[in-house]
Amino acid sequence: MVTKEKRADAQRNIAAIVDAAIDCLSRDPNASTSEIAKAAGVGRVTLYGHFPSRADLLDAVFLHAIEGGEAALGQVDLTGDPREALTRLIESSWHLVDRFRSLLVAAQDALPPGRIRELHADPMVRVERLIERGRAEGVFRTDLPTSWLVGAMHSVMHGAADEINANRLTPDKAATYITATVLAAFTPPGKPVPAS
Amino acid sequence: MVTKEKRADAQRNIAAIVDAAIDCLSRDPNASTSEIAKAAGVGRVTLYGHFPSRADLLDAVFLHAIEGGEAALGQVDLTGDPREALTRLIESSWHLVDRFRSLLVAAQDALPPGRIRELHADPMVRVERLIERGRAEGVFRTDLPTSWLVGAMHSVMHGAADEINANRLTPDKAATYITATVLAAFTPPGKPVPAS
């Protein structure tokens, strides 16, 4: 270990700051460092002691969120019928998208361009693999690029979050609607859309 | 007319400001009033003379953009096969979404909540009508709410704009991908996805 071990209370505070930041930024992507520090029960100076700048903080927070999401998504069973596997994956992904949507906005204009996609790389390949397998088995369409299909799935989930935010959709129905829409969108031309 | 006629040069400047605002905000949603005034070839004071606050300016700009879009969309032929009509509508809508995407972001955190949806009302009903007709004719699915289908279509278009922005998609292919995806997503369960 090149970096010296931080003292116990310092580690505790860092964790508290990151947690508070996720909480605050989820409510308001423009939350100030003052708000976050206060929410963490910590002085603003302490925050800057651990994170040199707001951008550094956001990077750490985003990384933490991604790692948490990865852990959840890693437990999803992706074997068997690709359509059923995708349904399970959407069910899990959806909650993450819904929770961290606002945080993504905060990251978008604070982190250097490309950094977000870089951190999203691992979750991405999981979806890509599943889609590739579905295409090989003939249940997903091959007339559109895989990257487009991944993007479309993301778009629909983000759209659902917006609809909820506007009170035009209740959270309990979201997952059902999303899977119905995505499964249809992924169906190869000429083949029938699977019944829910 | 209750409001007195503005002088000719004032009207000219107002138009110039609105045009410049659309231009600047399309590049950067956080463009300042100084930038906009400069781009309009006008003093900052003049801008505030016509628009009491930044929010008022944004409202006017957004309204102007919507009206322009409405004019373009009004000329689209929505008769005949609903799927072909939807294809034509997407083709036209897509260019608008792509151009005004950034402006929407600017409006989102400057206009009061609900105001954006309020201004989008007219374009909305056009899409809703077409979808309703497609459902009645049995070519669009009825197992999901119309409002959800409208939202999904919007989401996919916005997603396409993001993909272009990240250099993962070229603008010429966008319309094709979007229509292929949306038409599949709108297909009733059990019925075959239309071939492109």
Added chain:
DNA sequence: AGTAACTCGAACAGTGGTGTTCGACAAGAG
């Protein structure tokens, strides 16, 4: 117990925006 690491609040400087005021000046309308 002693020392190094950490925390805290208050205060400061710097930045970048919004909205206003002033007085001189230009341009359209009648």
Added chain:
DNA sequence: CTCTTGTCGAACACCACTGTTCGAGTTACT
């Protein structure tokens, strides 16, 4: 031609946020 309306730049007050400094106090390691 005259008068109203509009324009302009510079300067100002204001606000919210970022990031830093200071000195005094507190907490954890050994």
